Amino acid sequence: MNARLLFxxxxxxxxxxxxxxKVLAAPRVDVDATPLMxxxxxxxxxxxxxSVLGVHQNLDLTLVDAEKRPSCRITLANMAPQGWHGGVVRRMADDGAQLFFVFDGAIFPEQPAMRARLQLYLSLILRHLGFSAPVHPLLGVIADKDCHAATYPWANLTRIAVAAEGAQR
Known part of the structure; x- marks a missing residue:
């Protein structure tokens, strides 16, 4: 019995x-690129x-408010790729405002939560394996119709954010 207990x-x-x-030797996987984004x-x-009016951060939701006078006001929301900010961002939009989502430089009328989540998990797996894999931002855009925000070059913002994150690591 003692041998069994010892074993x-x-x-x-x-x-x-x-x-x-394993915990101590595993590479650190950091997905918080909020200051860069x-x-x-x-x-x-x-x-x-x-003109940027202000930046507001509440836990993991970052909002950037900007305007172009006289009638263009826009809010960008840097959303969690897991998808849990969608309802908050939808409630922030006024009735007359445009609401759309940007992921990987493409515009979506509805939040591409599954696409963003899959890309996040793929990036995390690759990072755990030691590869360099950026986390792509998911943005919610709330804009006055006079802003014509859907015509902005959103792919440029995605490239800037991914490049900045890659340069940091």
Missing amino acids: SLLLAAVLIGGVML TSAMRAFLEQQGL
């Missing part, structure tokens, strides 16, 4: 030690001739 304790110690080594969003809006 069980030894096995438990080996398992615990193995898990601890906020800077990219500000720069993009300024390139479109808008």
Whole structure:
């Protein structure tokens, strides 16, 4: 009986030690590129001739408000790729405002939650395997119709954000 207890304790110690080594030796996977994305969003809006009014951050939802006088006001929401900000962003849109989502430079009338989530998990798996894989931003866009925001070069913002994240790592 003592040999069996000793063997069980030894096995438990080996398992615990193995898990601890894996946790300590695993590469750090960081998906929080919020400061870089906020800077990219500000720069993009300024390139479109808008004046940035402010940046608001609440936990993991970042909003950038901008305007071009007299009748163009726009809010960009850097949303979680998992999809849980969709309802919040929809409720923020007034009745007369345009609401659309941007992912990988493409415009979507509805939140592409599954596409964004799949890309996030693929990036995380590749990062855990030691490869370089950026996390692509998912944006919610709320704009006055006079902004013609759907005509903005959204692919440029995606490229800026992905390049900035890659340069940071």
